[in-house]
Amino acid sequence: MIRRIAAMAVKEFLHLKRDRRTTFLLLGMPAVLLVFYGFALSFDVEHVRLAIVDQDNSRQSREAANAFVRCGFFDLVWQGDNARDVERLLDAGRVQAALVIPPRYGATLAQGREVSLQFVLDGADARMATTVLGYARQIAASVTPVTYAGGRMGPVVAVPRVWYNPNLSSPIFLVPGLVAFIMAISAVVATALAVVREKERGTMEALRATPLRAIELLVGKTIPYFLIGFAAAAGCLVTAWAVFDMPMQGSIIWLAVVTVLFLAGSLGWGVFLSTVADTQQMAFQLGLLSSMLPNMLLSGFIFPISSMPPVLRLITHIVPARYFLAALREIVLKGAGMTVWWPDALGLVVFAAVVLLLAAGRIVRSL
Amino acid sequence: MNPSPTVVIAEDLSRAFGDFVAVDRVSFQVHRGEVFGFLGSNGAGKTTTIRMLCGLLSPSGGRAAVMGQDVAAHPMAVKRHIGYMSQRFSLYRDLTVRENLRFWGGAYGLRGRPLAEREAWAVEIGGLDGLEDSLVRHLPGGFAQRLALGCALLHRPPVVFLDEPTGGVDPEARRRFWDLIEGLSGGGTTVFVTTHYMDEAERCHRVALMHAGRLLAMDSIAGLRGVFGKAVLVEIHCPMAPQALATIARIPGVTETALFGERVHAVLEHSELQERVRKELAAAGFAPAELECIPPSLEDVFIHVIGEADRT
Numbered sequence: 001m002i003r004r005i006a007a008m009a010v011k012e013f014l015h016l017k018r019d020r021r022t023t024f025l026l027l028g029m030p031a032v033l034l035v036f037y038g039f040a041l042s043f044d045v046e047h048v049r050l051a052i053v054d055q056d057n058s059r060q061s062r063e064a065a066n067a068f069v070r071c072g073f074f075d076l077v078w079q080g081d082n083a084r085d086v087e088r089l090l091d092a093g094r095v096q097a098a099l100v101i102p103p104r105y106g107a108t109l110a111q112g113r114e115v116s117l118q119f120v121l122d123g124a125d126a127r128m129a130t131t132v133l134g135y136a137r138q139i140a141a142s143v144t145p146v147t148y149a150g151g152r153m154g155p156v157v158a159v160p161r162v163w164y165n166p167n168l169s170s171p172i173f174l175v176p177g178l179v180a181f182i183m184a185i186s187a188v189v190a191t192a193l194a195v196v197r198e199k200e201r202g203t204m205e206a207l208r209a210t211p212l213r214a215i216e217l218l219v220g221k222t223i224p225y226f227l228i229g230f231a232a233a234a235g236c237l238v239t240a241w242a243v244f245d246m247p248m249q250g251s252i253i254w255l256a257v258v259t260v261l262f263l264a265g266s267l268g269w270g271v272f273l274s275t276v277a278d279t280q281q282m283a284f285q286l287g288l289l290s291s292m293l294p295n296m297l298l299s300g301f302i303f304p305i306s307s308m309p310p311v312l313r314l315i316t317h318i319v320p321a322r323y324f325l326a327a328l329r330e331i332v333l334k335g336a337g338m339t340v341w342w343p344d345a346l347g348l349v350v351f352a353a354v355v356l357l358l359a360a361g362r363i364v365r366s367l
Numbered sequence: 368m369n370p371s372p373t374v375v376i377a378e379d380l381s382r383a384f385g386d387f388v389a390v391d392r393v394s395f396q397v398h399r400g401e402v403f404g405f406l407g408s409n410g411a412g413k414t415t416t417i418r419m420l421c422g423l424l425s426p427s428g429g430r431a432a433v434m435g436q437d438v439a440a441h442p443m444a445v446k447r448h449i450g451y452m453s454q455r456f457s458l459y460r461d462l463t464v465r466e467n468l469r470f471w472g473g474a475y476g477l478r479g480r481p482l483a484e485r486e487a488w489a490v491e492i493g494g495l496d497g498l499e500d501s502l503v504r505h506l507p508g509g510f511a512q513r514l515a516l517g518c519a520l521l522h523r524p525p526v527v528f529l530d531e532p533t534g535g536v537d538p539e540a541r542r543r544f545w546d547l548i549e550g551l552s553g554g555g556t557t558v559f560v561t562t563h564y565m566d567e568a569e570r571c572h573r574v575a576l577m578h579a580g581r582l583l584a585m586d587s588i589a590g591l592r593g594v595f596g597k598a599v600l601v602e603i604h605c606p607m608a609p610q611a612l613a614t615i616a617r618i619p620g621v622t623e624t625a626l627f628g629e630r631v632h633a634v635l636e637h638s639e640l641q642e643r644v645r646k647e648l649a650a651a652g653f654a655p656a657e658l659e660c661i662p663p664s665l666e667d668v669f670i671h672v673i674g675e676a677d678r679t
Contacts (some may be wrong), residue, residue: 003473003476003477003478004473004474004475004476007470007472007473007474008470008471008473008474010470010473011459011462011466011470011473014460014461014462015459015461018461018502020463075478188587201455201459201460202453202454202455202456202457203454203458204457204517205423205453205457206451206452206453206457207474208423208444209421209422209423209449209451209453209528210446210471210475211443211446211447211476212474213443213550230605245496277429292669323622337530364603
C-alpha cells in the first residue's frame with residue numbers, strides 16, 4: 001500500500017518538476033495575488049472631501065472644526081458660513097461631507113446645555129458613508145466637553161474603543177480571508193486538474209487495471225499538492241505579515257493545524273470535482289466557480305455572516321472557508337487558544353471527512 | 368494433468384448500456400500460452416469485453432473468470448494477475464522511459480531489486496537501450512508501444528490483455544511487436560489481443576470474430592477457413608470491377624460479393640457456377656473475365672460469417 005502511494009506521489013512530483021510554470025504559479029501566485037488584492041480591497045476611507053460651515057465662529061466652534069481637519073481622514077476643500085451652500089456643494093460632488101456648526105454653538109456649550117453639530121454626508125456609497133459616520137461620531141465625542149458645573153453631570157458620552165485591530169485597518173481584517181480564498185481556489189483547481197488530466201490522457205484506464213486502490217490513488221495524487229498548498233499558505237501568511245503588518249498573536253502550530261485541515265477539505269473537493277468533470281476545461285471552471293463564489297460571498301470574508309438572512313446563514317455552514325477564516329482570525333489576530341476556535345476546527349474536520357469519503361466513493365465508481 | 372489449463376473463461380458474458388447491448392452472451396475459453404485474437408470492427412464489443420475481463424467494468428449478465436477469479440466478485444484479485452495495455456496511450460509522455468517503468472512497477476507494488484531487474488528486462492525487450500532517460504514524448508511510436516507492453520508485464524502477469532496495441536504504428540514496428548508477443552506466448556504467457564488488422568489475426572493461435580456484440584465464430588485459422596463448406600471463393604479479374612459487382616451479385620447461386628481493389632471476391636454455392644459467371648459477365652460487357660478459386664483469407668471468412676449472421 002505504502003509503495004503504491006509512494007510511486008503515485010513520486011510520479012506526481014515528476015509531473016510538477018517537468019511543468020515548472022504550473023508549479024511556480026501554484027507556489028508563488030497566492031502571495032502575489034494577496035499583495036494585489038490586499039491593496040485593492042482596502043475598506044479604509046481617507047481623503048474625504050469636507051466642507052466646514054461655521055455659523056458661530058467662536059473658540060469652541062473653531063476647536064470642533066480643527067478636530068475634524070486634524071484627524072487625517074478629511075481634506076478640507078471648502079470653508080464658509082452659509083449653510084445653504086452645503087446642498088450646492090454636495091450636489092456638484094465637490095465635497096463628500098459637510099460639517100455645519102450652528103449659530104451660538106459656543107455659547108450654548110458654555111451654559112452646559114445640549115447642542116448639536118450637523119454632519120451632512122453623501123450616502124451614495126453606503127459603505128463609505130457608514131465608515132465616515134463612524135469617524136465623525138468619534139471626533140464629535142472627543143470635542144464634547146464633559147462639564148461638572150455645580151456638581152451637575154454633563155452630557156455622558158460613550159467613547160468606543162476597538163480591540164485587536166485598533167485602527168480598524170481593513171488589510172488586517174481581510175488578509176486572513178484572502179489567504180483562505182486564494183488557498184481554496186489553487187488547491188481545488190490544481191487537484192481537480194491533476195486527476196482529470198489522467199482521464200483526458202487515457203492513463204486513468206491503465207491505472208484502474210493495476211492493483212492500485214482508489215484511496216491509494218487519491219492519497220498519492222494529493223500529497224504533492226498538499227505540500228505545495230502548505231508552502232503557498234506559509235508564503236501568504238509571511239507576505240501578510242511583512243507587507244500588511246498583520247500581527248501574529250497565536251501559536252504557529254495551531255495555525256498549521258487548521259491550515260492542514262482546511263487544505264485536506266479543499267483537496268478532497270478538488271478530487272470530487274475531478275470525478276464529475278471529464279475535461280480539464282470543465283474541471284477548471286467547476287473548481288473556480290465552486291471555490292471562488294462561496295469563499296468570497298459566504299465565508300464572512302467580506303460580508304459578515306451575522307448580518308446575512310437566516311437561509312444564507314445556514315448555507316454558510318457547508319462553506320469550509322467560513323470555519324478556516326474564523327479560526328484564522330482568532331489565532332492570528334487574537335492569539336486565541338483552542339477553547340475558542342475548536343468548533344471551527346471541528347467544522348473543518350467534518351467537511352474534510354465527508355468530502356474525502358465522497359471523493360473516494362466516486363472515484364471507485366466513475367473513473 | 369492438463370498441459371494447457373484454462374486461463375480465461377467467459378460464459379454468456381453480456382454487457383448492456385441502457386438499451387444498447389454492447390456485448391451479447393459471449394462464451395469462450397483461453398488456454399495457457401495461447402495467443403487469442405479478438406477480431407472485429409470498431410464498436411463490435413471487443414473493448415467492452417476486455418474491460419470486463421480486466422475487472423474494469425462489471426458484466427450485466429453471464430460470468431467471466433481470469434486465473435480462476437471471478438471478475439465481478441474479485442476484480443482486485445484479477446488485477447493482480449493481469450497486464451493490460453489499453454487502446455489509448457497508457458504512458459506518461461512528460462516522464463522518461465525509466466520514470467515510467469518505475470511508476471508502473473510501483474503501482475504493481477514492486478520495488479528494490481525485483482523492480483530493477485524487471486526494468487532492465489523491459490528495456491531489453493523493448494530495444495530501449497540508451498533511451499532510458501529520454502522523455503516518452505520524444506520516442507518514436509514503435510518504441511513507445513514496446514515500452515507500454517513492458518510496463519504492463521513488469522509484475523510477470525500470467526495473462527496480458529492488449530487492446531489494439533499496434534494502432535498508428537508502422538508495419539516494421541508492428542512486426543517487431545508481434546515477434547515479442549510470440550516470444551511471450553512461447554514463455555507460457557497467455558496473450559489476449561484485439562485487432563482489426565487481418566495480418567495480425569493470422570499470427571494468432573485462435574481467433575474469435577465479433578460483430579455487433581456477438582461472437583460469430585471462433586476457431587484456429589485453418590478451422591475458420593473451413594466455414595465455407597462446399598461453397599468456393601473465387602477471385603474475379605475483369606474490366607470495371609466496381610460496376611461488374613452488381614451483375615455478379617444478381618447471378619443465382621452467388622451468395623456473397625465483395626470488392627478488393629480492382630478485383631471481386633465472390634462466394635459461389637459450388638464450383639460449377641464459375642462458367643455461368645463468366646458468361647453473364649461477357650453478356651453484360653465486362654469481358655474478358657478471369658476467375659480463379661482461391662483459399663479464403665481471414666478477411667473473406669470475416670465477411671462471409673458476418674453475411675451469414677446478417678441473413679439469419
